[in-house]
Amino acid sequence: MMSIKDIDTTYIAGTYARYDVVLTHGKNALVYDETGKEYIDCTAGIGVNSLGFANKEWVDAVCKQASELAHVSNLYYTTPGATLAKTLCEKSGMKRLFFANSGAEANEGAIKVARKYSYDKYQNDRFEIITLVNSFHGRTVTTLSATGQDHFHQYFDPFTPGFVHAIANDIMDMKAKVNEKTCAIMIELIQGEGGVLPLEKKYVKEVAKLCKERDILLIVDEVQTGIGRTGTLYAYEQFDVSPDIVTSAKGLGNGFPIGAVLLNEKVEYVLGAGDHGTTFGGNPIACAGASVVLKNMNQKMLDDIVEKGEYLKKRLLTMKHVVQVNGMGLMRGVVLENVTAKDVVVACIERGVLLLTAKDKLRFLPPLTITKTELKKALDILEDVLTTWEV
Numbered sequence: 001m002m003s004i005k006d007i008d009t010t011y012i013a014g015t016y017a018r019y020d021v022v023l024t025h026g027k028n029a030l031v032y033d034e035t036g037k038e039y040i041d042c043t044a045g046i047g048v049n050s051l052g053f054a055n056k057e058w059v060d061a062v063c064k065q066a067s068e069l070a071h072v073s074n075l076y077y078t079t080p081g082a083t084l085a086k087t088l089c090e091k092s093g094m095k096r097l098f099f100a101n102s103g104a105e106a107n108e109g110a111i112k113v114a115r116k117y118s119y120d121k122y123q124n125d126r127f128e129i130i131t132l133v134n135s136f137h138g139r140t141v142t143t144l145s146a147t148g149q150d151h152f153h154q155y156f157d158p159f160t161p162g163f164v165h166a167i168a169n170d171i172m173d174m175k176a177k178v179n180e181k182t183c184a185i186m187i188e189l190i191q192g193e194g195g196v197l198p199l200e201k202k203y204v205k206e207v208a209k210l211c212k213e214r215d216i217l218l219i220v221d222e223v224q225t226g227i228g229r230t231g232t233l234y235a236y237e238q239f240d241v242s243p244d245i246v247t248s249a250k251g252l253g254n255g256f257p258i259g260a261v262l263l264n265e266k267v268e269y270v271l272g273a274g275d276h277g278t279t280f281g282g283n284p285i286a287c288a289g290a291s292v293v294l295k296n297m298n299q300k301m302l303d304d305i306v307e308k309g310e311y312l313k314k315r316l317l318t319m320k321h322v323v324q325v326n327g328m329g330l331m332r333g334v335v336l337e338n339v340t341a342k343d344v345v346v347a348c349i350e351r352g353v354l355l356l357t358a359k360d361k362l363r364f365l366p367p368l369t370i371t372k373t374e375l376k377k378a379l380d381i382l383e384d385v386l387t388t389w390e391v
């Protein structure tokens, strides 16, 4: 009989270098493989499972919705979509949104809004979008263009033109790249896939100011940083800026694919009937689940995220081989010396802890609901792995 691993590698295109584990079920931050072995999850499905595995309220909402109305297309109104949009706008202060199914799609939508805003107001030739070197914005051909990393710019030529990459935290470079063709600047406030690198607040505020002066739209990609991950609903709240467009996905889903493009008063009417669309976007099941996620993002939850994040950072900084800890809240990157992050992840899987990497960093994106006890146990194991490491 073929093992799950054999079947997977035989029938699924080899785009993923998977770890050698078949996961079967979980509860909050604990997850189990087919042999019954338990792992403490510090990955949350790459920042998706905000409320952990099998959160009862989320499961109930999703199951109820699936049993009543799973999908109707965007030709009709549904309660879950409308309700989620209202809550998300009220909580974020944005005016309107449209739904997508992923982070890349949300960013595609944001790019379309920015280009049409500029087209409507200034006509042709004002289409350039400046993003940052080392950014990550998705895997579609256009969002790969937006992504400021050269190794993503191969094999799939021709890429979508109109993207320019500026050096992060260098306002002079940004100013040098802005011209009469610029319609938007798109940034991650913490470069996630790029290695968990937060932007400087001063820089972000200067970029926002530059955008205001030149009627350039500020797009903040909060696909990874959004939905409480950094200790506020969206990370931009901690940078004292008001973006024109915010994209959201990962943590909103808690296990179901969903994305959202949030629009402020400047751009809320840019897209009209027929200008953009999606078959699955705003799917009732995904929306019913996302509403439960948002309902749980209360001040107590956010305070706990900050506290657990500080604890995580403090503990990590005491460990052997740890040089630096970056990030905010429960999004943390760890700079290691004399060990490679990937090897540490493999050793931790062996010991029952799931961790991520981001470039050469070790990365933590645990469920926001991870208990202090679970987090402590995961850190004890990591500490032991690092302490006993044979260099």
Ligand SMILES: *Cc1c(COP(=O)(O)O)cnc(C)c1O
Pocket (backbone or CB within 6 Å): 101, 102, 103, 104, 105, 107, 136, 137, 138, 139, 188, 192, 193, 221, 222, 223, 224, 249, 250
């Ligand atoms: C993950 C990620 C994306 C892409 O999201 P997908 O759902 O994989 O398409 C885009 N931007 C950022 C900042 C991300 O972290």
